[in-house]
Structure formats: C-alpha cells, structure tokens
Amino acid sequence: MSEQITVSQFIIDFLESKGITWIPGVPGGTILPLYESLARSNIEHVLARHEQGAGFMAQGRARSTGEVSAVFVSSGPGVANLITAVADAQRDSVPLLIFSGQVPLGLMGTDAFQELPTAKIVSSLVKKVYLVEEPNQIIGILEEAFWLCDEGKKGPVWIDLPKDIQTQKINLPEKNNRLGDPFHLDFLEPISKVDHLSFVSFDFFLEEFKSLLENSRFPLLYIGGGAKKEYLRLRELVSRFQIPAVTTLMGLGIFEKDDPMNLGMMGMHGTIAANEALGVCDLLIAIGVRFDDRATGAIQKFCNQAKIIHIDIDAREIGKNKPVTLSLQKDLSEVIPFLLEEDFLIQNSESLLQIEVWKEIPEEHPMKSILLDFASVLPCGEHFVLTDVGQHQMWVAQYFPFLNPMSWITSGGQGTMGFGLPTAIGVALSHRDSHVFCFTGDGSIMMNLQELSTLKEQNLNVKIILINNEHLGLVKQQQDLFYGRLYSGSKFHFHPDFSMLCQSFEIGYFEWDWKLGTTELEKVLEKKGPALIEVRIPSSWGVYPFVPGGKSNQEYILEKLVT
Missing domain, CATH: 3.40.50.970 (Thiamin diphosphate (ThDP)-binding fold, Pyr/PP domains)
Structure with missing residues (x-):
C-alpha cells in the first residue's frame, strides 16, 4: 500500500x-x-x-x-x-x-x-x-x-x-x-504580429545575419536584460568585431563601464552617445529586449533609418512594438557560439570616429562624483548594488561602474517604489558572505520601511544609502520642466528623523557629507551588519539627459543644474 x-x-x-x-x-x-x-x-x-x-x-x-x-x-x-x-x-x-x-x-x-x-x-x-x-x-x-x-x-x-x-x-x-500526467502547455498564448522571417531555418538566419552586418556601415547592438547570462561572450563579440553597443536599464553591467564599444544606457535618461547612435545607425541588432517605451522613446521615430534584427527567447516579443527585418526566436546561448565562429568583415570605421565625437560631449553632474567616490571605497569581495525607483535609480544607472549584470538589481518594467529594501534582504539571505548596497530615496524608503524590522531580525550585511532631497524627485523634475513649476504632491512637508528611526530599529546610522571625503564612509561600509547611510542633496538636482514623453531619443534635454 x-x-x-x-x-x-x-x-x-x-x-x-x-x-x-x-x-x-x-x-x-x-x-x-x-x-x-x-x-x-x-x-x-x-x-x-x-x-x-x-x-x-x-x-x-x-x-x-x-x-x-x-x-x-x-x-x-x-x-x-x-x-x-x-x-x-x-x-x-x-x-x-x-x-x-x-x-x-x-x-x-x-x-x-x-x-x-x-x-x-x-x-x-x-x-x-x-x-x-x-x-x-x-x-x-x-x-x-x-x-x-x-x-x-x-x-x-x-x-x-x-x-x-x-x-x-x-x-x-x-x-x-513523479510527474503525474504529462504537461499541458495550454498556457501559451497564440503568437501574433511576428514577422514572416521569424520561422526561417537557423542556417538561413545566420546567412542573412552575416549579409546584413557586412553590408552595414553603422551597425549597433541593442542589448537588454534577457541577454545577461551571456555577458562574457557578448563582451567577446563586441571586442572582436568592434561593434558598438547600447544597453537598456536592465542590461547594465553586461559591458564594462570603460569598454570603448560600450555607449552606455539608452532611452529616457540615456547617454548622448547611445541615443545619438540610435538615430543614425543603419543596422540595429536587438538581443533580449522588448522595445519598451522608456528605452525607445517615441516608437514611430525609433531607428527609422535602420534595418532591425531581433533575437529573443519569447516569440511574442518579436514584432510586437516594432517591425523587424530578420528575427529568431531562440535562447541567446544557442546562437552566440555560432556568431563567434564567424569571420565578419565589418566596415564601420567612420561610425566609430563619430561615436568618439559624441562621447566627448560633457555629461557632468555632482552625483557622478558622489557615486564614483562611493564605489572607490567598496569593501573587497562579492557585492550587489540595488536601487529603489526614482532619481537615485537613474543616477546609479548612469554612473555606477557595475562589475557584471548579475550584481545590478533594480525594478525595470513596473518601476516599483518600495522595491529596494525587501529585495536587498532577499539578496543578502541568499548571499550571506556578500556585501549588499541598496540605494533609495526619501520617498521610496517609506514604502516598505517596516522591513527594517526583518533586516534587523536577520542581521544581514545590507547597507542602505538614502539619497534625501525631501521630495519625490522625478515628479518635481517634471513639474519643473513641463508644468510651469506648479508643484502639487511632490514635496514632503514633514521629514522623519532617520537617525532616530534607525535607533528604534537598532540599526546603525551614518550621515555622509560627501564634500568631506570618504574616510568615515569607508569605515561604515567595512563594518558587518545592517546600516543606513543618509546623503542629503538639493532638490534642484535633476537627472539629465532627459527625453520627454512622446519625443524621439535624439530630442533630449540637457538642462543645466538649478542652484
């Protein structure tokens, strides 16, 4: 029995x-x-x-x-x-x-x-x-x-x-x-809006890929979070064939920050080089992306001069938002070894020179030096960098030198305030010997503040970096730019004392005056266990470049800081 x-x-x-x-x-x-x-x-x-x-x-x-x-x-x-x-x-x-x-x-x-x-x-x-x-x-x-x-x-x-x-x-x-009845895969939705070349043979795809790439004068890789696990081979691909690449928010860390072929993040708060390259490229190779609006800007204006190749594991994403020239529904791990075996003859020297010109346009911001100073004193060993959602998220995305894509964790598609603290707890529970750094804002931290109790209870090695401008920063920035500085619902009129909050949760607290250097900060970061590091900044600081809604990625705003 x-x-x-x-x-x-x-x-x-x-x-x-x-x-x-x-x-x-x-x-x-x-x-x-x-x-x-x-x-x-x-x-x-x-x-x-x-x-x-x-x-x-x-x-x-x-x-x-x-x-x-x-x-x-x-x-x-x-x-x-x-x-x-x-x-x-x-x-x-x-x-x-x-x-x-x-x-x-x-x-x-x-x-x-x-x-x-x-x-x-x-x-x-x-x-x-x-x-x-x-x-x-x-x-x-x-x-x-x-x-x-x-x-x-x-x-x-x-x-x-x-x-x-x-x-x-x-x-x-x-x-x-143990499986019982066979799987019933009726959960799959019918595939729609997929270009007719999605179902060509793999050999035909490789042949067409090679032809399109070799006939291009300005090829550009468009890489997203769906390609993270193959980041080492993607680095090899761009290095070997000198194909420049832009990444989405979720694809950051796939390429090293200082890689000359890495043009950085594209889209609403993307780099000048990335967004300008998207406007003039003649071949866009999209891998592990879904052509979402924050990355593409106005989709009807996105890469209209380019032929588009799309490789994705989900056929439903292919052609959903943008028609493509050639596509393949396949896991990248099954494709990239064949691409690396090829000997592509790419003629893009002029485009590489143009990219260097764009990269020389200054994109300086006080948060850049703050974040680079922070990164310079990170303790040795494995670490993870997380953010909540808001201006702090975009600044970290723009300036932080991520070691690899697995060390970078943020809420992308939904942009959920309150994401950072509890997700950092989950990361630390899974990597107890690692350092976990969670950047948050004074708006986001309040969304799941109660989980400081869980953090203390588990005594995890999580450092919360609170960027405090006493506002919902991105809301205020848009009111500054597009709503005549008529402020409604963007300023907090009561400000909790975070040092007292930390005391009540029995969590370490440190206020970092970034103008005074990193010596004391380094000591806090090296100490095991949870802590909150508060960084006060002016509410006038914005995130730039900024692509307004409904505009193309080339219609970005480069607003000077309001002092």
Whole structure:
C-alpha cells in the first residue's frame, strides 16, 4: 500500500527537493496547514512585515541566483498585498512560485471571510494560475508550475490552495512517475504580429545575419536584460568585431563601464552617445529586449533609418512594438557560439570616429562624483548594488561602474517604489558572505520601511544609502520642466528623523557629507551588519539627459543644474 501524506507536507517536501532553503511569507488562517508542515521541515521561514515585502524578498533570491523562489501568503488581503511584487516579477521575467491560502472549497463564492477570487484577479499577471480543487492534482501541478517558472521567458506562477485541500491526504507517487500526467502547455498564448522571417531555418538566419552586418556601415547592438547570462561572450563579440553597443536599464553591467564599444544606457535618461547612435545607425541588432517605451522613446521615430534584427527567447516579443527585418526566436546561448565562429568583415570605421565625437560631449553632474567616490571605497569581495525607483535609480544607472549584470538589481518594467529594501534582504539571505548596497530615496524608503524590522531580525550585511532631497524627485523634475513649476504632491512637508528611526530599529546610522571625503564612509561600509547611510542633496538636482514623453531619443534635454 502506498504511503500517504498530506497535501501541505507534499508541497514542503517538494520545495525541499528543489533546493529551497528559506521562504518568505506572512501567515493567516487559510494557509496555516501549510505553515504547520513548514514548521516540521528544514526550510527556514522569513517572517516579513508585509506581503509585498515578502514578495520582493523572494525576488531578491530569484534575481540574484537565477533560481525559482517561493513565497507564502494567506487569502484575501494577503493576496491583494502581494500583487504589486508579482506584477513587478512578471514584467522583469523573475521566476516566482506563489502559494496562497484560500477559503475551503465549500465556502468559495459565498463572500466568506478573507475570500477573494484569486485566480481571476491574478491570471493576467502570471504565466499560469492553478486553483487546486482535488488533492491528487497537486502532484502534477507542482512539477508543471516549477518548470513553467523557469521555462523560456521566466516569470511567476501562482498556486491557490483551499484550506481543506491542504489537510487532505494523497498517496505518494512512484519515484519513476513523479510527474503525474504529462504537461499541458495550454498556457501559451497564440503568437501574433511576428514577422514572416521569424520561422526561417537557423542556417538561413545566420546567412542573412552575416549579409546584413557586412553590408552595414553603422551597425549597433541593442542589448537588454534577457541577454545577461551571456555577458562574457557578448563582451567577446563586441571586442572582436568592434561593434558598438547600447544597453537598456536592465542590461547594465553586461559591458564594462570603460569598454570603448560600450555607449552606455539608452532611452529616457540615456547617454548622448547611445541615443545619438540610435538615430543614425543603419543596422540595429536587438538581443533580449522588448522595445519598451522608456528605452525607445517615441516608437514611430525609433531607428527609422535602420534595418532591425531581433533575437529573443519569447516569440511574442518579436514584432510586437516594432517591425523587424530578420528575427529568431531562440535562447541567446544557442546562437552566440555560432556568431563567434564567424569571420565578419565589418566596415564601420567612420561610425566609430563619430561615436568618439559624441562621447566627448560633457555629461557632468555632482552625483557622478558622489557615486564614483562611493564605489572607490567598496569593501573587497562579492557585492550587489540595488536601487529603489526614482532619481537615485537613474543616477546609479548612469554612473555606477557595475562589475557584471548579475550584481545590478533594480525594478525595470513596473518601476516599483518600495522595491529596494525587501529585495536587498532577499539578496543578502541568499548571499550571506556578500556585501549588499541598496540605494533609495526619501520617498521610496517609506514604502516598505517596516522591513527594517526583518533586516534587523536577520542581521544581514545590507547597507542602505538614502539619497534625501525631501521630495519625490522625478515628479518635481517634471513639474519643473513641463508644468510651469506648479508643484502639487511632490514635496514632503514633514521629514522623519532617520537617525532616530534607525535607533528604534537598532540599526546603525551614518550621515555622509560627501564634500568631506570618504574616510568615515569607508569605515561604515567595512563594518558587518545592517546600516543606513543618509546623503542629503538639493532638490534642484535633476537627472539629465532627459527625453520627454512622446519625443524621439535624439530630442533630449540637457538642462543645466538649478542652484
């Protein structure tokens, strides 16, 4: 007779078998059976102070390791509170496996206490959502859900667990038949708006790629976060063939900051060289990108002089926002070895000279020296740099010398304020011997301030660098530029004392006067454990270049600082 086990215990055993050693969450009545099994396991539970914080902690593990991460929440408000973190994961292709409690099956649809129609609410935010209505379904669901998180374009998958289902028993499956029924891949949406060359043979693609590249006079690589794992071979590609490259916000770190072929970040706050090159290139090679509006500016004006090659793992992204000349739906790891084997004859010497002219245009800003000074005193060893969302995020993106793309973590597609602190906790829990630096603003830090309790409780090596201008900086900057300096909702009229806040959380505090050098800062950074470093700056400082909405990337503003 087969051994029997509860559904909740089966879930915990499954997660242990996948190498998950800690899970963030916030319990509640409908998920307590799962927590009972969790308490008997070797998995550590990290009790967040808010479900959104728990979701971002799970993101920290997933983004820094590339592995599927799990998070537990209860029904109703627990689900609603988690949605922001899940939407963020969906947009940035982060593999999360979400387990939510649900009211018992017999109460569903009766407006029971803490009931929400979870599957209906979250279906557009995840790759797939499962409502477990029969206990034996869990066997196949877990395997399929875990696989879906990591398959193709990564992303979140949600499992909704009625409370009575969690306590029911199932027969343990045979070891040689753990998957249950075969996968049903009906989650895939029909492919639309894809250029007819997307489905050509690989050999034909390579032949056409070579022809387009060798007939180009100004080829340009457009690289995004989808290409991060191949950053070493991409560095080799640009170095060997001298093809200049621009990157998205999510692609920063793929190329070294001082690489002469690296033109830097493109888009709304991109470098002059990157945005000018996009305006005149005659061949754009897009890899691991989705042509989003913050990168392209006005899409109808984007690279209209160029033929476009698009390589992406997700066929649905190809041709979605911009028609392409040649495309290939494939993982970059399967393509780039063949490109490196080629001997391309590229005639782009004149374009390289033009790029040097653009690079000489000064883009100086006080934040550049502040961030370079900070980077110059980082402790030895592995480190991660995270940001919240706002002006501080863009300054870090523009000026920080990232070692590699895996060390750079930020909220891209959703631009979620409150992302930084809990995600940094998740990174530090996954890399306990590393240094984790989280840049935030006085607006963003308040969004998930409660997770300072979790940070202290775990005693993690996280340094929070608070760039404080007493405003919602990007909002004020747009009001300065486009709304006649009519300020509404951009200034905080009460300012908390962050030194006292840190004292109440028993976290170290240091105010860094960047004009006085880095000696004291270096001591703070070297000390183990959590700390908050406050940096006060004027609210007049803006982020430039700035491409206004609806404009092309070449219509950027280079506003001088207001003193």
